[in-house]
Amino acid sequence: MSMSHIMWIDCFACKNRYPADSVIFECPECKGPLDIIYNYDEIKKHILRDEFKLAHISHWKYWPFYPIHDLSKIVTLYEGGTPLIPSRDKKSYYFKNEGLNPTGSFKDRGTTIEISHVTEIGVKNIACATTGNMGASIAAYAARAQGVSATFYIPTFASKIKYVQIASYGGKIIPVKGTYEDALNLTRELRRQKGIYLTGDYPYRGEGEKSVGFEIIDQLGWRAPDYIVVPVGNGTLFYGVYKALKELHIIGLLDRIPHIVAVQAKGCSPVVKAFANKKRTFIPARKPKTIASAINCGNPVDGIKALHALYATHGMAVTVTDKEIRAAQKGLGKEGIYAEPGGATAYAGALKLKLPGTVVVLVTGHGLKDPFV
Secondary structure, three states: OEOOOEEEEEEOOOOOEEEOOOOOOOOOOOOOOEEEEEOHHHHHHHHOOHHHHHOOOOHHHHHHHOOOOEHHHOOOOOOOOOOEEEOOOOOOEEEEEHHHOOOOEOHHHHHHHHHHHHHHHOOOEEEEEOOOHHHHHHHHHHHHHOOOEEEEEEEOOOOHHHHHHHHHOOOEEEEEOOOHHHHHHHHHHHHHHHOOEEEOOOHHHHHHHOHHHHHHHHHOOOOOOOEEEEEOOOOHHHHHHHHHHHHHHHHOOOOOOOEEEEEEEOOOOHHHHHHHOOOOOOOOOOOOOOOOHHHOOOOOOOHHHHHHHHHHOOOEEEEEOHHHHHHHHHHHHHOOOOEOHHHHHHHHHHHHHOOOOOEEEEEOEEHHHOOOO
């Protein structure tokens, strides 16, 4: 089955517009982040049917919202469809347990789109900057795709278990002494010098990570909760959740968009600080430090997109200490959920804010990802 509902690609910062088939990772003019724009009238033709709403919940159920042209070429490990677990201790709280994706984190949702696109356009060599979870996911899906060689630039602070996981799929690892941004700059230099295709927190990944937002609304019977609480590293997931809600609202499957809450570790919180100061742009964290290595991104690639989503949903933003993250891990453990520090960060924020009403907390990564912190 072939499809194409993409109209063009926009720069989120300077608003320049690029053709839908452009191979770009940031705006060529201003280096800003990109956003893929769809024809929602075409999407409605596939979505507004009873059989769609009743179909089994899985990532690829929502295929009309993805930038993939040929569904016969998708690369999947059957990601998504993760449980929305009612809290035993906190009435009206739900945990979206993303640790049950194939490689143990929400990253698989973005990766299935990225690697499907890679195979669609015939790319054989890819590079990725990662703090671990994204690298593990890309390594697994590249192996699944066959014929795709992947190289990973990983800061040395990342969990060694994630190094092992990446290597198990055949990924080539290059350790980087420094920050996530240092690793990211090395991949960008590779792109400039050799034209290598970059994978990571770029527009195609964000389009895949939308599916967690689709699933939450689907699992709640097509009703919006009051709050969705999301940890923020690069901000790609945060904006993806917002975009999913916005798209469901545009096509008429959601009557209101809930507030989205951004949670960052106190030692790495550029987005939260910018929002507190009513800014639309952020100042990068120079020396980011937190036990939540999965979100230790001092200069978030999609930071301005996350800020836009905060303002658009009248959201909230909060920092949590490493101590509060550990407490949230223990709290999730009492619910029967084992989360890595980055995966428990959203719950730490929800507890700190004492959010009322129906609250969905994203638990983004399994505890086995980083068990020795």
